[in-house]
């Protein structure tokens with residue numbers, strides 16, 4: 001999904017190849033989150049959620065100080081994929097174009113993917129409800145430009161999701 005959006009943005013083939021790999025590593029910082037929190041069904045306490053939030057900074061540190069584009073992308077994505085366009089995300093409350101473009105793409109793909117699949121804390125939403133969520137949060141959680149590209153490519157994105165369906 002990320003690869004497809006980056007193609008639509010006109011990114012170079014090197015960038016797209018690296019982005020495809022880096023985007024898959026977005027949640028690698030969760031290795032530092034105990035299973036008792038990660039696999040907890042239902043709602044998290046405030047303290048538990050603050051531990052979950054640390055997966056962004058932990059993930060960023062794993063890839064920091066590299067001169068390789070792939071690892072620089074992986075650092076930005078791991079660190080900033082929970083930032084929101086309006087500044088209400090974490091860990092740094094970045095907003096707008098201060099959030100690296102790669103992270104802004106992953107935010108849309110990650111949330112759409114999470115909504116449309118079962119998670120330990122919720123059932124999968126119907127496709128239309130997830131689609132509506134993305135539309136409703138354009139300009140709030142999501143970069144409006146990325147949402148527009150997402151919808152322009154919506155049918156193709158559904159095909160990609162089918163191809164990589166992990167059950």
Ligand SMILES: [Fe+2]
Nearest residue numbers: 026027081082
């Ligand atoms: Fe995450």
